[in-house]
Amino acid sequence: MAIEVTALRAEHGYVCIVLFLAILVHHLYMAFGVTSARKKYGVKYPLLYASGDDASSKTFNCVQRAHQQSLENFPQFLAVFLVAGIAYPISAAIAGLVYLAGRVVYFAGYSSGEPDKRVRGAFMYFGLLFLYGAVMTMGVKLLLGK
Template sequence: MTTITIPAEYGYTLAVSVVSSILVTALGVKVGTYRKVAGVNLPQMYADDEEAKKDKKKMIFNCKQRVHQNTLEGFTTYMASLLIAGIQYPTAAAGLGLVWCAGRILYSMGYSSGDPAKRSWGGFGHIGGLGLLGLVGKMAYDLIVSA
């Protein structure tokens, strides 16, 4: 039987989970705020392609919306990996989580410029997410081997 002990440093992991949640919320607020600027009414998820080609504000809205959607698509896996990895590797998990957050911020800034190719600015953020998955994989391996 394995006992789980939560180290005091797990607070860093929890702090990064709060920062990550605030980041995702801020991305959503940006979408809602810019929706009004671009004139894209609810329940429409995106501006029509033809409209976006003619109106830079609608193109930027679509980019902001895509940033938020893309972030949400991987957020559950990221957050689970962060919180699980932090049990055994709290400072490493927190550091990798901050790398993920920084990558998401630069991804958002680049993509939201209206030039989707600039989203690559935040590509390094994948190191954070993959690193967290690696730590969880190591934990799973150690638990299986010790069984």
């Protein structure tokens, strides 16, 4: 099957919707979680993390770290998601949803104050690995003229 990128198809709408959901997850849901934790645990701006070894500091730092780690990986996700979405819009959208669901579970687990609970969201990597494979497949097909 040759890759044709001359025009967007209706299926690309799924990519747009998942892109919008990704922004909501990373910049509203998680940011709201950090803002709520700031208020709950009394961590004032401009401090990025709470100082101290008490349970409240640890829990706030877990919430903040969950958001930071997600943001650190957001550009990588966006790049492979959007490129994969050019040739494989429906598959990329499904993989993107898997990744985002994993991110939400990761954030919830980490935000509990027990960092080991973040691994419950590890299934996000199935979505991400699929996107890597789709981008690689697309690249090879383009180079081979298929």
